[in-house]
Structures are given as C-alpha cells and as structure tokens.
Amino acid sequence: MALNVALIEPQIPPNTGSIARLTAATDSALHLIEPLGFSLEDREVRRAGLDYWDAVDMWVHPHWRAFREAMDRERCLYFSSKAEQPFWEAPFQSNSCLVFGNETDGMPQRILEKHPERCYRIPMTDQVRSLNLATAVAIVLYEALRQTDVLEAHRDVAERR
Secondary structure, eight states: OOEEEEEEEEOHHHHHHHHHHHHTTOOOEEEESSSSSTTTTTTHHHHHHHOOGGGGGEEEESSHHHHHHOOOOGGGGOOTTTTTTEEGGGGOOOTOOEEOTTTTSSSSSSHHHOGGGGEEEEEOOOOOOOOOOOHHHHHHHHHHHHHHHHHHHHHHHHOOO
C-alpha cells in the first residue's frame, strides 16, 4: 500500500504542483479536496509539476464528505501548526493518509477539535506562523517514508541507476 497526501481546499497553484511532483517521486497518492483556489489546468500548477503529471496518482474529491467516504478515518493523520504533538510521534503506517489544511486557513478547527489525538505539528520558532505547504508536506511525507521503511525500496532503485 502507498502513502497518501490529502490537501484540503488548496489555494496556491505552485504549492499543489510541487506537492504533485513530490507524490510522484515517492509513489504516493495525492488527494485534492475541492473547492480548489485554481484550475488544475493553471499554467503555474502544471509548471511546478513539470512533466511528471502522468506519474501522479491523483484523486479529486468534490468536497470533504466525499473524501471522508473514500478514505478510512483510521488511516488519517492531520498536520497543523496549531496541534500539540510533534510529527515524528505520529503512528505512520504504509497506507496512512497525511492530511493538510490550506495555505490561508490551515487545518479546519472542527478537525482539530474532533481528532486532537491524531493531530501533529512541525516544531518551529515563534518567529513565523507556519511553513510553506509544500515544505511541510515534504518534511512529513519523508518522515512517514522513513518510519515505514519505504525509503529502503527506493534506495535499491537509486543504487541501480
């Protein structure tokens, strides 16, 4: 099973394009939960993903409820600058879904309140409110890959190149 990354109503095209490229590079699925703040045909989205779009396992859900119906709740881990637990303590599994809020509003408050035991943060100084979404996804996704030993399989492929 592959890891999954879900973005709730993403707003900034280059972030989503960069995250799409990241999921292609890690053989992870990308779930976009509408409404999106842009068209997937947007030039900036396409450019950030370069020519890797065919390798992206992308699912677009028309709203939160459709995503929740498609994804088992027990697989979801939520990441927010407002959470208490550090991300490396998340119980990553090989089929986890790493869920992120959007760039302007972050994780919806209802999720933080309903699932506090499944919410995690990336520690940082108090000089900034949050990290760039694509950066945050990369940090968490690679930690999940490390903890689930998926990186070992990728290492074998890289060594054959």
